[in-house]
Amino acid sequence: xxxxxxxxxxxxxxxxxxxxxxxxxxxxxxxxxxxxxxxxxxxxxxxxxxxxxxxxxxxxxxxxxxxxxxxxxxxxxxxxxxxxxxxxxxxxxxxxxxxxxxxxxxxxxxxxxxx
Amino acid sequence: xxxxxxxxxxxxxxxxxxxxxxxxxxxxxxxxxxxxxxxxxxxxxxxxxxxxxxxxxxxxxxxxxxxxxxxxxxxxxxxxxxxxxxxxxxxxxxxxxxxxxxxxxxxxxxxx
Numbered sequence: 001x002x003x004x005x006x007x008x009x010x011x012x013x014x015x016x017x018x019x020x021x022x023x024x025x026x027x028x029x030x031x032x033x034x035x036x037x038x039x040x041x042x043x044x045x046x047x048x049x050x051x052x053x054x055x056x057x058x059x060x061x062x063x064x065x066x067x068x069x070x071x072x073x074x075x076x077x078x079x080x081x082x083x084x085x086x087x088x089x090x091x092x093x094x095x096x097x098x099x100x101x102x103x104x105x106x107x108x109x110x111x112x113x114x115x
Numbered sequence: 116x117x118x119x120x121x122x123x124x125x126x127x128x129x130x131x132x133x134x135x136x137x138x139x140x141x142x143x144x145x146x147x148x149x150x151x152x153x154x155x156x157x158x159x160x161x162x163x164x165x166x167x168x169x170x171x172x173x174x175x176x177x178x179x180x181x182x183x184x185x186x187x188x189x190x191x192x193x194x195x196x197x198x199x200x201x202x203x204x205x206x207x208x209x210x211x212x213x214x215x216x217x218x219x220x221x222x223x224x225x226x227x
Contacts (some may be wrong), residue, residue, distance in 0.1 A: 040219075042119075
């Protein structure tokens with residue numbers, strides 16, 4: 001595709017439900033990042049992949065959050081037993097290089113609302 | 116870790132005027148400073164970036180300045196147009212870092 005694609009665009013989950021958010025990066029992009037953006041705030045780093053390797057997961061807020069990129073392309077962010085504080089927009093970005101400094105392209109995000 | 120502060124949180128300008136957004140950062144090791152534009156319902160889009168070995172960079176109506184001693188950097192938009200209306204984020208990243216630290220955003224409104 002022409003850009004980073006995320007699905008679904010919107011997700012409403014009942015508290016305690018598990019959710020899975022998908023990111024299709026730009027083809028050939030080595031690096032993939034997940035960010036969480038609360039309403040009215042800047043994005044906050046969650047995790048980083050270089051190909052299939054998850055090199056940094058220091059931003060994941062709890063062990064309820066899990067991300068994977070098994071074949072080095074599509075990535076899934078999974079949130080177990082969702083809580084209201086998980087409500088946010090989840091952004092995925094990809095870039096050609098392993099480090100910031102090469103342009104990263106963001107998807108439109110998935111807006112998660114936990115009720 | 117890095118802490119990025121951004122001001123102002125909202126900014127309204129008349130079409131054709133200039134807009135300036137300022138950011139400060141805390142980690143002197145940070146050396147990459149991008150600016151993103153985010154329109155409603157869309158992801159952030161990189162509009163310009165600067166590295167610590169450069170003091171100023173310009174791309175048409177957009178310019179960014181960096182003062183490493185004072186640890187602040189600014190975005191300048193000249194001859195603003197209504198389509199410049201959006202939320203702008205500054206960010207900072209350190210050498211070898213795999214993430215960016217974002218400011219809290221500035222909502223720019225250009226009044227026709």
